[in-house]
Amino acid sequence: MKRVALLGATGSIGRQAIEIVEAHPGLELCAAASGSTPLDGVDAPLTQVGGDLTELLERAEPDVVLNAVVGFAGIHATLWTLERGIDLALANKESLVAGGELALAALARGGGRILPVDSEHSALFQCLEGRGADQIDSLVVTGSGGPFRGRTREELADVTPEEALAHPTWRMGPKITVDSATLANKGLEVLEAHFLFGIPYDRIEVVLQPTSIVHSLVRFRDGASLAHLGYPDMRVPISYALTYPERAATPLPPLDLTALTLEFRAPDVDTFPMLALARDAGLRGGVHPCVFNAANEVAVAAFLDGRLPFLGIPELVADALERIDADAARDVDDLVAADREARRLAEEGVPVA
Numbered sequence: 573m574k575r576v577a578l579l580g581a582t583g584s585i586g587r588q589a590i591e592i593v594e595a596h597p598g599l600e601l602c603a604a605a606s607g608s609t610p611l612d613g614v615d616a617p618l619t620q621v622g623g624d625l626t627e628l629l630e631r632a633e634p635d636v637v638l639n640a641v642v643g644f645a646g647i648h649a650t651l652w653t654l655e656r657g658i659d660l661a662l663a664n665k666e667s668l669v670a671g672g673e674l675a676l677a678a679l680a681r682g683g684g685r686i687l688p689v690d691s692e693h694s695a696l697f698q699c700l701e702g703r704g705a706d707q708i709d710s711l712v713v714t715g716s717g718g719p720f721r722g723r724t725r726e727e728l729a730d731v732t733p734e735e736a737l738a739h740p741t742w743r744m745g746p747k748i749t750v751d752s753a754t755l756a757n758k759g760l761e762v763l764e765a766h767f768l769f770g771i772p773y774d775r776i777e778v779v780l781q782p783t784s785i786v787h788s789l790v791r792f793r794d795g796a797s798l799a800h801l802g803y804p805d806m807r808v809p810i811s812y813a814l815t816y817p818e819r820a821a822t823p824l825p826p827l828d829l830t831a832l833t834l835e836f837r838a839p840d841v842d843t844f845p846m847l848a849l850a851r852d853a854g855l856r857g858g859v860h861p862c863v864f865n866a867a868n869e870v871a872v873a874a875f876l877d878g879r880l881p882f883l884g885i886p887e888l889v890a891d892a893l894e895r896i897d898a899d900a901a902r903d904v905d906d907l908v909a910a911d912r913e914a915r916r917l918a919e920e921g922v923p924v925a
């Protein structure tokens with residue numbers, strides 16, 4: 573029996589993870605947590621709503637932690653898991669992006685592994701099969717382009733939260749759905765890929781594939797490119813992370829290739845500046861990815877509240893990155909301080925209602 577601690581159990585990933593665990597005889601939940609939503613109907617020996625996730629993990633003694641919390645709130649659970657060498661099934665990309673070198677140092681000390689749940693990174697992980705940077709030409713992170721793909725800047729000025737929440741191919745929580753509309757999600761994913769696989773930013777490309785069938789590709793130095801294909805359904809990467817190195821059956825139908833169209837195009841980086849801002853934060857290094865993430869979290873919340881226009885999101889993030897006066901984080905306290913300062917700077921940019 574593999575003991576799974578599920579953090580973020582009431583969310584989009586969390587609910588699908590429960591389905592996977594229930595269907596697999598070798599998996600059991602040892603703990604489940606949410607931020608504020610009740611865990612009604614979640615059958616786990618330890619449950620917790622709110623509070624310190626590491627205290628729960630301490631008692632749960634998990635074999636694998638599925639971190640499906642949204643946002644920087646997942647940082648302590650990620651670091652706790654990595655430090656102890658426990659397998660981390662990582663959906664909470666924000667914690668790896670913000671934690672950066674600190675998270676990698678904890679991973680090295682703990683000697684465990686990160687099993688990516690983000691579909692693109694699960695795809696890359698499977699195509700890479702542990703091969704190092706020396707054998708890789710480049711990583712290609714694919715994305716649908718979100719609900720506003722093809723629009724001009726003028727056409728984005730008045731878009732509403734409701735329109736941003738209507739994603740064409742994936743059903744996800746509100747924060748990541750808005751991130752998909754701004755392309756901040758692809759930005760976070762470029763940073764995530766850099767930290768997961770140790771590939772420099774100039775060898776991580778983003779390409780749009782509107783139907784979300786190709787989940788990412790690796791170009792190898794010998795000219796071979798390996799891609800991962802499948803219907804857009806998060807149960808596949810969740811199942812892979814929880815049953816790795818096995819491949820358990822899932823209820824998905826086989827891929828019908830003759831019914832598919834596979835088009836690829838370049839993202840419009842001028843209309844969607846979050847991608848470039850994320851790359852820039854990654855190249856500056858230190859706490860800049862953390863600041864990018866924190867300012868984005870504030871901006872997305874303000875947009876969803878109707879306090880900030882859609883085009884205000886990248887403006888707020890660019891401004892916070894411009895104004896932050898911090899370098900690297902020596903420890904988690906520094907990181908938390910950088911996150912807090914970035915939130916303060918970003919809040920200043922939100923128009924007063």
Ligand code: NAD
Pocket residue numbers: 579580581582583584585586605606607608609622623625639640641642643645663664665666689690691742743744745746747748806
């Ligand atoms: P969601 O909003 O649907 O769910 C978030 C979950 O986190 C909820 O259970 C909530 O109660 C919990 N939570 C929030 N703050 C918390 C806190 N302080 N302590 C404990 N729990 C807390 O979000 P989601 O769409 O499931 O996304 C979760 C994570 O997975 C995000 O990092 C997202 O980027 C990533 N992800 C999601 C998808 C997807 O298809 N939904 C795909 C790839 C990656």
Ligand code: MG
Pocket residue numbers: 690691692761
């Ligand atoms: Mg993804």
